[in-house]
Amino acid sequence: MILHLNDTHDPALTSWVDTANEADTDFPLQNLPFGVFRRLEGPSLAIGVAVGDRILDLAKVLETGSFSASDALRDAAHQPSLNALMALPPAQHSHLRARLSAALSTTASAPLRRRVAPCLEPMSGVMLALPVVIGDYTDFLTSAWHTERHGRFKGLQEPLPRAFFSLPVAYHGRASSIRISGTDAVRPWGQIRSKDGSVRFAPSAAMDFELELAAYVGQGNEQGHRIPVADAGRHLFGYCLMNDWSAKDIQWWEQVLGPFLGKSFMTVVSPWVVTAEALAPFRGELPSRPEGQAPTPEHLATAEGTLDIAMEAWLQTRAMREAGTAPVRLSATTPRHLSWSFEQMVAHHTSNGCNMRTGDLLGSGTVSGEEASAMGCLTEMTAAGTVPLTLPSGERRHWLEDGDEVVLRARATREGFVPLGFGECRSRILPALPPG
Ligand code: CA
Numbered sequence: 001m002i003l004h005l006n007d008t009h010d011p012a013l014t015s016w017v018d019t020a021n022e023a024d025t026d027f028p029l030q031n032l033p034f035g036v037f038r039r040l041e042g043p044s045l046a047i048g049v050a051v052g053d054r055i056l057d058l059a060k061v062l063e064t065g066s067f068s069a070s071d072a073l074r075d076a077a078h079q080p081s082l083n084a085l086m087a088l089p090p091a092q093h094s095h096l097r098a099r100l101s102a103a104l105s106t107t108a109s110a111p112l113r114r115r116v117a118p119c120l121e122p123m124s125g126v127m128l129a130l131p132v133v134i135g136d137y138t139d140f141l142t143s144a145w146h147t148e149r150h151g152r153f154k155g156l157q158e159p160l161p162r163a164f165f166s167l168p169v170a171y172h173g174r175a176s177s178i179r180i181s182g183t184d185a186v187r188p189w190g191q192i193r194s195k196d197g198s199v200r201f202a203p204s205a206a207m208d209f210e211l212e213l214a215a216y217v218g219q220g221n222e223q224g225h226r227i228p229v230a231d232a233g234r235h236l237f238g239y240c241l242m243n244d245w246s247a248k249d250i251q252w253w254e255q256v257l258g259p260f261l262g263k264s265f266m267t268v269v270s271p272w273v274v275t276a277e278a279l280a281p282f283r284g285e286l287p288s289r290p291e292g293q294a295p296t297p298e299h300l301a302t303a304e305g306t307l308d309i310a311m312e313a314w315l316q317t318r319a320m321r322e323a324g325t326a327p328v329r330l331s332a333t334t335p336r337h338l339s340w341s342f343e344q345m346v347a348h349h350t351s352n353g354c355n356m357r358t359g360d361l362l363g364s365g366t367v368s369g370e371e372a373s374a375m376g377c378l379t380e381m382t383a384a385g386t387v388p389l390t391l392p393s394g395e396r397r398h399w400l401e402d403g404d405e406v407v408l409r410a411r412a413t414r415e416g417f418v419p420l421g422f423g424e425c426r427s428r429i430l431p432a433l434p435p436g
Helices: 058-063 071-077 090-104 110-119 144-153 229-235 248-254 318-323 342-349
Strands: 034-039 045-051 054-057 120-122 126-129 137-141 169-172 178-180 189-193 199-203 211-217 236-243 267-269 310-316 328-333 361-363 405-412 420-430
Touching (some): 045 058, 054 058, 058 071, 058 110, 137 342, 169 342, 189 248, 211 342, 229 236, 236 342, 236 405, 236 420, 342 361
Parallel strands (some): 137 361
Antiparallel strands (some): 045 054, 054 120, 189 199, 211 236, 236 267, 310 405, 405 420
């Protein structure tokens, strides 16, 4: 289903929350992403909506009776995760978005503003939490550039596997170790093959980030029933940024069946879920498919374009932090470079009857393009650790070192629309645990 534009996307809309009208905010009135937060003074989690530098407490605003809401929505708003909200029919999400937009708009009546204002609080005064209980996590591999470069580094005869343009390649990831932005990753230990062929158990010496876009499943499907590609958009609730921390040396030795311990120690996501509806104006072209490839299989063929947003990865080393030097941008890319859309990933994932469940997380795979500036991981930038990257600080990196912090950001912009941001996905590498 192609999400149509409506009043909530109107670029002329402004909010009585002044910071939502600032040109560089990630959270203008046209965004309204959902998250889960904890007040500093209490342990309980609440669902919030970001607007400017404020968070609107969803349960609290529904209690004011300012606008109509189903019993199911009221119940969902009181949960400590977004899952029950995400499981509602898309029409209810759309209705809620329209009501929130109207209540926060400068066109809202004075009495309505008076009821809603006490439900807002400064974002700086709360802690954001993992917004979704993620049952299953699947990471795809949809950039031909990333896949082919990795294939070459590994010396594969066919660096881009034949299946790549036939289906969106994926593996089942580990959901238990997905963490919220701000959580640091301890360098993992694992089996590593040395140049002389010996294998030792040691801390990874090839730590890398992977810049990815990820999507949360809203309504799932019954086992045995496919989600047709034309309906897949209705099952995608929203999007976030994801850093798929990787220990490439562990991964490259173990990967007989697929990635395992080289990935499962930690994956980090950004806290705000930017809804598919908010991103409706930012659809790009059809997924890229080089000439000479067989046509997209019929059950995966779609008329819908991929998301066209600007994604970036930034690095700040410990030395840079101590010297007060700003982070350096390592990567500027876009999902336009990907060969498969999230709708196609959902259709493929369920094409054998596999059931998706509310809260499942799908990663795009590293979002890399053709240009060196659009490489979404260090492995590509350093030719698998053989050509070091020299940073403006003079430091060199074959791989990430302890204390290195990676920050992912994304922004959707299009002429005629108000730009939306994703917030950030931030995480640092901590030293490995001692032996034993
Ligand atoms: Ca990945």
